Amino acid sequence: MPKPLDPKCQLCSKLPTTQAKVLHGTAGDGCWNPRICHNRRSFYRHRSQNNSAEIDAIAVEPPATYFAVLYLYKEPGDKPLHAMSAELWLGQQPICRLEPIHCFGLTAGKIRAYTDQVLQAFAKQYGVSLYQYKDMFEITSSYCPVRPCPLHPES
Template sequence: MPKPLDPKCQLCAKLPTAKAKVLHGTNGDGCWNPKVCHNRRSFYRRRTDDNSAQLDAITVEPPAKYVAVLYLYKEPGDKPLHALGAELWLGQQPICRLEPIHCFGLTAGKIRTYTDQVLQAFASQYAISLYQYKDMFEISPTHCPVRPCPLNPDL
């Protein structure tokens, strides 16, 4: 089995020789070896060029399907929900967004009702059928985009 490529050498091969000697020579991290580094740098440069030249790239259009995604701003575990937002995607592009709202004082039942209303609004706006969210992402409340926010009073 061949030896795996060294990522450090791959990055070094992209640098000019003078800069590589400064970074990796005696004043740098000390890994520069004049007996092997010139050949190795050449090998890595040619290998990268050869591999990219041998691969053909194709594109296949992914299926365009409507999906709803729910964003929950909360701490991991059994912690209260800080805020929530949603998006409607068609294929690989978001097409409609519900701006996030704070969930202060909302019970689990009211949050469930609200998220169901969001699905119904997406469905009626685009004349489609949506029964559930395709995915839910939990995001740390420190990334809450709602302003003003008690977690980010300076912003």
């Protein structure tokens, strides 16, 4: 069985020789061996080129399906929702965006009703059936894009 590839040598092979000698020579971690390192670095550099030459690559267009994602701006844990937004995607591209809104004073029921209205609006606008969000992403409140925002007072 062949010896496994050394990840340290793989990274080193991408460096210029002078930088590799400084990093791994006597001033560095001491693993530089002039008898073997030049050949090993060459092997690792050309290995990826040789392997990629043997493998054919094809491009297949991904299926173009509609899906909606929901972005929730909140702190981790059981903290209240600060803001939210949504996007409608077709395949690999977003095609429609609900601008973010603050959720101050909205109850859980009102937020749920609002997110359902957003799905219905996306579905009506593009003539598709959307029953739920494909994914929900929680983003920390400090990244809230809504202005003005209590977290980002104007200077």
